[in-house]
Amino acid sequence: MQTRAMRIGTRGSLLALAQAHETRARLMAAHGLPEEAFEIVTISTSGDRIQDRPLSLAGGKGLFTKELEEALYSGEIDFAVHSSKDMPTQLPDGLELSAFLPREDPRDAFIGRTAAKIMDLPEGAVVGSSSLRRQALIRRMRPDLDVVMFRGNVQTRLRKLDEGVAEGTILANAGLRRLGLAEIITDLMPLEVFPPAPGQGAICIESRIGDNAVTEKLSAIDHKPTGQALACERAFLAALDGSCRTPIAGYAMIDGDRLSFSGLILTPDGNLWHEAKAEGAAADAATIGRKAGEDVRARAGEKFFEGWS
Numbered sequence: 577m578q579t580r581a582m583r584i585g586t587r588g589s590l591l592a593l594a595q596a597h598e599t600r601a602r603l604m605a606a607h608g609l610p611e612e613a614f615e616i617v618t619i620s621t622s623g624d625r626i627q628d629r630p631l632s633l634a635g636g637k638g639l640f641t642k643e644l645e646e647a648l649y650s651g652e653i654d655f656a657v658h659s660s661k662d663m664p665t666q667l668p669d670g671l672e673l674s675a676f677l678p679r680e681d682p683r684d685a686f687i688g689r690t691a692a693k694i695m696d697l698p699e700g701a702v703v704g705s706s707s708l709r710r711q712a713l714i715r716r717m718r719p720d721l722d723v724v725m726f727r728g729n730v731q732t733r734l735r736k737l738d739e740g741v742a743e744g745t746i747l748a749n750a751g752l753r754r755l756g757l758a759e760i761i762t763d764l765m766p767l768e769v770f771p772p773a774p775g776q777g778a779i780c781i782e783s784r785i786g787d788n789a790v791t792e793k794l795s796a797i798d799h800k801p802t803g804q805a806l807a808c809e810r811a812f813l814a815a816l817d818g819s820c821r822t823p824i825a826g827y828a829m830i831d832g833d834r835l836s837f838s839g840l841i842l843t844p845d846g847n848l849w850h851e852a853k854a855e856g857a858a859a860d861a862a863t864i865g866r867k868a869g870e871d872v873r874a875r876a877g878e879k880f881f882e883g884w885s
Contacts, residue, residue: 581615585653588618589729606796655783660775665814675781675798680750682777685761688744692762704742712823715846750777771825774809801830808865815869
């Protein structure tokens with residue numbers, strides 16, 4: 577019998593809290609437990625506090641996870657809920673990704689103020705994004721656009737749009753749907769033209785290795801196909817030393833026991849890119865992703881990566 581509330585660690589943004597609430601609701605349903613059996617603990621992260629420069633200049637993806645992982649080490653929380661695309665490919669010793677929730681739509685969403693579609697924006701229009709991948713893909717589609725840095729949470733970026741800082745921006749469809757903001761989307765970007773970041777749309781849960789009581793609880797809500805897809809995408813990213821400094825896209829689809837993967841690396845200006853496609857048994861997800869990453873890296877050559885780090 578559970579004697580105390582399990583503590584769920586999360587960032588404090590509205591989206592992060594929505595993801596923590598979804599996790600709690602799934603655990604309550606899976607185990608027949610009341611809401612008070614789970615306590616949501618909000619933790620401020622460096623990534624939330626740093627708003628004046630790109631993450632690549634401030635320390636990379638780990639800025640969104642460091643403080644949550646410190647809370648795991650100290651026992652302040654029992655597990656942490658993350659956006660999978662924020663997770664570094666190398667986790668700290670003693671921690672693991674122990675569960676994935678069913679993945680939302682991984683596509684990116686365009687929110688336009690002067691045009692509904694990015695291709696319909698006037699020449700020279702300003703589009704804001706904080707993601708190097710999105711910036712590179714926008715430049716590949718529309719080299720005439722002025723792409724500017726757009727840091728901040730979803731609400732901050734939407735406010736900047738309303739203030740006229742930019743004429744459009746691109747955000748994850750999954751995040752907007754989780755926030756109940758799907759109606760503000762003016763266009764959804766096709767996967768084949770605008771592939772997502774590895775892990776986009778998936779919520780993952782990080783916990784301590786060997787904490788069997790927590791692992792057992794989480795196993796009831798773990799979605800195996802999402803975990804397999806993410807194993808492939810994260811292995812692709814790791815093979816390319818992926819971080820916030822590298823424009824990388826990757827998406828794996830699971831159909832029964834089969835997996836198909838598409839990956840892409842670009843230069844930040846969007847002028848050069850290399851694609852990877854692979855398929856195989858879903859059980860071999862990590863191997864498929866790693867080999868795809870190694871293959872595209874070999875074809876691109878090390879010179880392709882110069883200036884990224």
